[in-house]
Amino acid sequence: MPAVYEGAVQDLIDELGELPGIGPKSAQRMAFHILSSDTASVERLIDALRAVKARVRFCTTCGNIAEAEQCTICADPRRDQSVICVVEEPKDVVAIERTREYRGLYHVLGGAIDPINGVGPDDLRVRELFARLGGEVGEVILATDPDVVGEATAAYLTRMLRTMDVPVSRLASGLPVGSDLEYADEVTLGRAFEGRRRVDA
Amino acid sequence: MPAVYEGAVQDLIDELGELPGIGPKSAQRMAFHILSSDTASVERLIDALRAVKARVRFCTTCGNIAEAEQCTICADPRRDQSVICVVEEPKDVVAIERTREYRGLYHVLGGAIDPINGVGPDDLRVRELFARLGGEVGEVILATDPDVVGEATAAYLTRMLRTMDVPVSRLASGLPVGSDLEYADEVTLGRAFEGRRRVDA
Numbered sequence: 391m392p393a394v395y396e397g398a399v400q401d402l403i404d405e406l407g408e409l410p411g412i413g414p415k416s417a418q419r420m421a422f423h424i425l426s427s428d429t430a431s432v433e434r435l436i437d438a439l440r441a442v443k444a445r446v447r448f449c450t451t452c453g454n455i456a457e458a459e460q461c462t463i464c465a466d467p468r469r470d471q472s473v474i475c476v477v478e479e480p481k482d483v484v485a486i487e488r489t490r491e492y493r494g495l496y497h498v499l500g501g502a503i504d505p506i507n508g509v510g511p512d513d514l515r516v517r518e519l520f521a522r523l524g525g526e527v528g529e530v531i532l533a534t535d536p537d538v539v540g541e542a543t544a545a546y547l548t549r550m551l552r553t554m555d556v557p558v559s560r561l562a563s564g565l566p567v568g569s570d571l572e573y574a575d576e577v578t579l580g581r582a583f584e585g586r587r588r589v590d591a
Numbered sequence: 592m593p594a595v596y597e598g599a600v601q602d603l604i605d606e607l608g609e610l611p612g613i614g615p616k617s618a619q620r621m622a623f624h625i626l627s628s629d630t631a632s633v634e635r636l637i638d639a640l641r642a643v644k645a646r647v648r649f650c651t652t653c654g655n656i657a658e659a660e661q662c663t664i665c666a667d668p669r670r671d672q673s674v675i676c677v678v679e680e681p682k683d684v685v686a687i688e689r690t691r692e693y694r695g696l697y698h699v700l701g702g703a704i705d706p707i708n709g710v711g712p713d714d715l716r717v718r719e720l721f722a723r724l725g726g727e728v729g730e731v732i733l734a735t736d737p738d739v740v741g742e743a744t745a746a747y748l749t750r751m752l753r754t755m756d757v758p759v760s761r762l763a764s765g766l767p768v769g770s771d772l773e774y775a776d777e778v779t780l781g782r783a784f785e786g787r788r789r790v791d792a
Contacts, residue, residue: 397642401642411620420610424644432641434606436637457598
């Protein structure tokens with residue numbers, strides 16, 4: 391869509407359009423919403439934007455988002471220091487925390503190995519992961535996404551971690567709870583067979 | 592989705608989630624994008640937000656967005672002062688301007704009559720429209736959306752405008768150019784029959 395509004399409105403549409411997943415139509419709708427909302431709520435948005443840039447950084451240990459040198463998880467002595475769960479993004483940490491099942495530490499890679507998009511192991515926090523191994527760590531859980539790049543990353547890390555003397559596991563793939571077998575895709579169903587567990591023992 | 596991130600990030604997700612069409616997942620994706628983008632680009636977004644609130648207002652004549660007392664269209668003496676095209680929103684003005692077919696003036700209602708959502712004629716710029724009639728104005732074109740509320744608004748305005756001595760027209764409904772008759776919905780196809788024009792004359 392070409393620039394069609396007057397100065398300031400078009401500038402705002404352009405800036406909003408830079409955000410991920412925001413096309414020109416959404417940017418336009420958002421700009422008009424901002425135009426007609428009161429100044430106080432726009433100032434709250436501006437303060438939130440500034441605060442994120444000023445206060446939020448990445449945990450020097452695990453790469454998760456943090457408002458201090460370390461994130462709240464790494465800084466919590468009650469977390470099990472002997473397990474590291476490797477994820478792609480900080481939002482994966484949030485997803486796992488929501489289960490309340492896991493009490494260990496995390497390691498955020500900052501993405502997945504994706505040669506097509508030019509992302510290699512050196513672009514991720516792989517070296518930082520190896521630096522954390524040895525000593526207390528008794529298990530590494532690979533929790534990258536079960537998609538092509540996530541699986542490739544897990545395979546790469548599995549191979550590299552063989553040199554270290556630490557057990558490595560991968561999250562189970564299978565049928566989602568509450569789903570319908572009839573509608574499962576072949577790959578997921580295949581994985582569910584492969585990972586079947588005895589229930590009579 | 593409950594608040595799961597630390598302070599500043601969650602605040603930003605909450606503020607972004609206030610924008611129209613932005614659910615919690617999109618807000619999260621946008622927040623992480625902002626987190627990892629450079630400060631200069633975030634400052635550009637902030638400046639654009641501030642500029643819109645500081646500089647943009649609504650044209651006192653037609654209700655379109657403007658950066659002065661009047662919008663550029665009302666202030667342009669080359670526009671045909673004898674035709675007023677009534678639309679719901681400023682973005683409709685942009686859509687019509689893009690056709691380069693129309694050289695008259697506009698009147699932006701600020702919405703459509705929608706009793707279910709509590710929007711009556713008094714909530715729109717209907718009085719301001721009547722104040723502009725008389726004198727030079729020789730035609731009012733109703734260009735509200737061809738949906739339920741837009742049609743209701745056009746019907747209401749048609750009835751009210753009967754008291755004024757001014758011709759009123761409505762944009763044609765029919766098959767979109769480049770579309771396929773087979774896939775047209777019944778209502779649109781019905782309208783296309785209703786509005787058929789002789790081509791042999």
